[in-house]
Amino acid sequence: MKMLDWDKLRIFHTAAESGSFTHAAEKLGMSQSAVSRQISALEDDLGLKLFIRHARGLVLTEVGEQLFRTAHRMHWELQQVETQMSESQDIPTGPLIVTTTVGIGSTWLSSRLDEFLKLYPLIQLEIRLNDAELDLAMREADVAIRLHRPNQSEMIQRKLFTVHNHFYASNSYVDENGMPSSAEDLDNHRIISFGEPVPSYLGDINYLERMGRSDSSPRRAALRVNAIYGMMQACRAGIGIAMLPAYVTEKEDGLVQVLPEIELPAYEAYFVYPPALKNSKRVGVFRDFLVSKAREWSF
Structure with missing residues (x-):
């Protein structure tokens, strides 16, 4: 086989x-034909098919998947070298791909990116x-x-902050249905839950279904939504009471806390990156920025 x-x-x-x-x-x-010729030549060099071609596009074969993972790592590492070479001593430069959940990314994170x-x-x-x-290990x-x-x-x-959960309802919901006075009183209210499957990182996000009830007879949700942001929007629209993390409600003036004296499940948020980026200026300044914003955040 050729190199x-x-x-x-x-x-x-x-x-x-x-x-x-x-x-x-x-x-x-x-041109499309030039790309096709190069792929065919690579398949000839390997003596293996890399793609299954059909009218709707390309599907990688098993060996194609293996080669793609390797090529992806090589592509990423070359990008990192190019970026490190272009970064000056004082000015971080280049691409930075950040991933997080839809809930925290569309609220807490996105509201701070302009700065x-x-x-x-x-x-x-x-x-x-x-x-x-x-x-992250697969880039x-x-x-x-x-x-x-x-x-x-x-x-x-690097730990950023503790995510505290609270029960919330909209002002319009409270005006129409009143404020629950106890956990047992929740039986008389509509609740909004997270739809199945519940991600493990959200812990006991459906605590409203079980609080004050036996495990065999949980409350039935009036609505299930499989996204934190969607639950918040439904809550704001007056559909019912929801347990929501503080990061998704920090700018929502139309929501009020329900039963604030009850201590609810919490979890930790972390900034995470691979050892290969330990000395990256881009990662360093983004990490430090998030840590500073987390310290400022009142929750």
């Missing part, structure tokens, strides 16, 4: 990410919101804000 040509691997990597030769050609500034980008205009920030965790993102300690022991972590 693999990096230029062909680069084209293969782009095609695999794009899902079609047409989109890959657009990204690479090549960060004004401080560091040469950092090209990309936020990937996904309630399913992206794999699916550079850094993450996790709502639990990282499962991979080699990852570097």
Whole structure:
């Protein structure tokens, strides 16, 4: 077998990410036929098929998946080297891909990014919101804000804050239905729960169903929504009472706390990144920015 040509691997990597030769050609500034020829030549070099081609696009074969993972790591590491070489001593520069949950990313994080980008205009920030965790070890993102300690022991972590939960209702709901006076009184109210499956990092987010009830007879939710932000929107619309993390409600003036004297489950938020980025200026300034914002945050 011939030694693999990096230029062909680069084209293969782009095609695999794009899902079609047409989109890959657009990204690479090549013709579709040139991309197809390079992929065919790479398959000839390997003596293996990398893609199953059909009308709706490209599907990687098993060996194609393996090669893509390797090419993706190589592509990421080359990007990091290029960025490190371009970063000056004083000014962090280059791309930074951040992943976190939809809930915290669309509220607490997004409301603070304008200040960060004004401080560091040469950092090209990309936020990937996904309630399913992206794999930092596989370079699916550079850094993450996790709502639990990282499962991979080699990852570097920095605690940001404790996420406190509270019961909330809208002013309109309280005006119409009154304020519950006890946990037992919740039986007389509509509640909003998180839909199945509940991510493990959210802990006992459906505590409203069980509080003050036996395990065999939980309250029935009037509405289930499989997103924290969606639960908040439903709560704000007056549908019912919801248990929500403080990060999603900090700018919501239309919500009031219900039964604030009850202590509710809490969990920790962490900034996480791989050891390979330990000395990255971009990661360092973003970490320090988030830590400073977490200290300022009143929750």
